[in-house]
Amino acid sequence: MSNQAKKITPALPRGMRDYLPDQMAVRQKIIETLRRVFELYGFQPLETPAMERLEVLSGKYGEEGEKLSFRVMKRGAELERALEKVKAGEAPVSELCDMGLRYDLTVPLARVVAMYRDKLPLPFKRYQIGPVWRADRPQHGRYREFTQCDVDIVGTEELSYHTKFMDAEILCLVMDVFSALNIEIDIRISSRKLLEEICEISGISNDKFDDFCQALDKYDKGGMKLVVEDLKLRGINLSTQGIIFLRELSELNTSKIILSIDQIKNKIVNNSKGEFQDSIGCFDLKELFETIFSLRPSMASKFLLFDPMLARGLDYYTGTIFEITTKDKNLRQSFGSIGGGGRYDGLVEKFIDKSFPAIGISFGIDRIIDILLIEGKEIEMATGGAIAIISQSQDSPHTPSPQSISQAGYVQDLLHLKGISAYISPYYGYRLGKQIETAVRMKARFVLIIEDGVSIDKEDVSFGIKRLSTGEQRRLTLDEAVKWIKETEQ
RNA sequence: GUGAGUGUAGCUCAGCUUGGAUAGAGCGCCAGGUUGUGGCCCUGGUGGCCGUGGGUUCAAAUCCCAUCACUCACCCCA
Incomplete structure (x- = not known):
């Protein structure tokens, strides 16, 4: 049913932006x-709040600033009353509003100083x-x-x-x-x-x-x-x-x-x-x-x-x-x-x-x-976490075994405890190429591969760890992996 | 608020002047080549109420009008 409803155009208010x-x-x-x-x-x-009472804002910025202020309408019965008055010509249209979005941060500061x-x-x-x-x-x-x-x-x-x-x-x-x-x-x-x-x-x-x-x-x-x-x-x-x-x-x-x-x-x-x-x-x-x-x-x-x-x-x-x-x-x-x-x-x-x-x-x-x-000044890229945990095995297509998942969870938990951000690949159990590709796209810096038939509860168990920016792959224990990840942080 | 320009695939755009049959490209996305390790390459596929409404016409993405949205300039500012 819902997919038949008329779609709402996803769009921003003019002059406003999302920051991805x-x-x-x-x-x-x-x-x-x-x-x-x-x-x-x-x-x-x-x-301070995004909104201020209209009287706080008005009369501070000059005519132009006055025109460019966003105003917020009164609500409920108060709005009804104001509407009546405006219709009857007893009040200016501005009577419909009682608040406005702040026009700068200076006037709110002055208000704060006055209040406190x-x-x-x-x-x-x-x-x-x-x-x-x-x-x-x-x-x-x-x-x-x-x-x-x-x-x-x-x-x-x-x-x-x-x-x-x-x-x-x-x-x-x-x-x-x-x-x-x-x-x-x-x-x-x-x-x-x-x-x-x-x-x-x-x-x-x-x-x-x-x-x-x-x-x-x-x-x-x-x-x-x-x-x-x-x-x-x-x-x-x-x-x-x-x-x-x-x-x-x-x-x-x-x-x-x-x-x-x-x-x-x-x-x-x-x-x-x-x-x-x-x-x-x-x-x-x-x-x-x-x-x-x-x-x-x-x-x-x-x-x-x-x-x-x-x-x-x-x-x-x-x-x-x-x-x-x-x-x-x-x-x-x-x-x-x-x-x-x-x-x-x-x-x-x-x-x-x-x-x-x-x-x-x-x-x-x-x-x-x-x-x-x-100016092309170098600015650090976003990273989506240090390490993605992926699986080598594909037990049945796209459905990893409970055992494999619990191994991944165990590794993730250990990494978290050491302060390393780690997540299990959303394509866990898909073909390896796909998992790595996704990890790159999600901006992970490393992948850790859970191999078939490893028992990971042993102290000295090691994993294939691949650094995505260089392609270098090492076989390391978790402690060694943590060390490597920390080394490569800038 | 005043003036100009642009709306075609998820994105960037071609096509519009001079109306004509299934509306194209690149990128992206999906699948495969790749018994399993990303970026390169190759093959195939998905994807379009041509901004919206009206008009002219046998026929409109294409011409006309309206409308909306966006962009740019003025104004003003950060």
């Missing part, structure tokens, strides 16, 4: 590398790895469900020096992570405070700041011309002076970082008509770069860039911002950024009446994996 065992091996290895670095720096793991502020040590250094969801249109390197790996420090205003130090610590960690992964990257760094100052001097009002940032973000793609055009589209007409100022900034040679920050400071002070005596953005950035240069001199000069044109999209950033891309231009073009983050001092304050300085980085694990695979 081979892919999982790669993922787990990379995640392991990251985790190791995080723990070296003293970060602790955290997990008395229990958590400050500064709170945590990492979190898990899926986030965005209702984007998928493209290469862009998914609707993807794994984010966040490392954040939530500090306390009482420790004012450490508060500044946090940014440098996060950036050092980023450099260490990519060194461990052996990926060549650039870290572009700027500051929202600097952008605010630039925005003001260019003659753009404060309420257009987000538009200004998003327009500025276009610089990478189409230069100053595109930025000006984009600003126009957003209803911002720059004064000639403003355009000249921005052009000067964009053409600034930033190869000498500290020097160029000083130059920008001067430009800001000069262009401000006496409004600015100094630039807080520049001051902070200079301090940050100097700190990193003293912590990790060689790495810093290799990876760090100062980019006054960097903007970043999320609303909640308040200070230092940065973005990670590969040095390889093609990869950079096709994947975009593989990580990014910044300072978000005001986020916890959206929940409670206390503010916590905080900074974090988000690694785009999926893109990092894609890049490692493209």
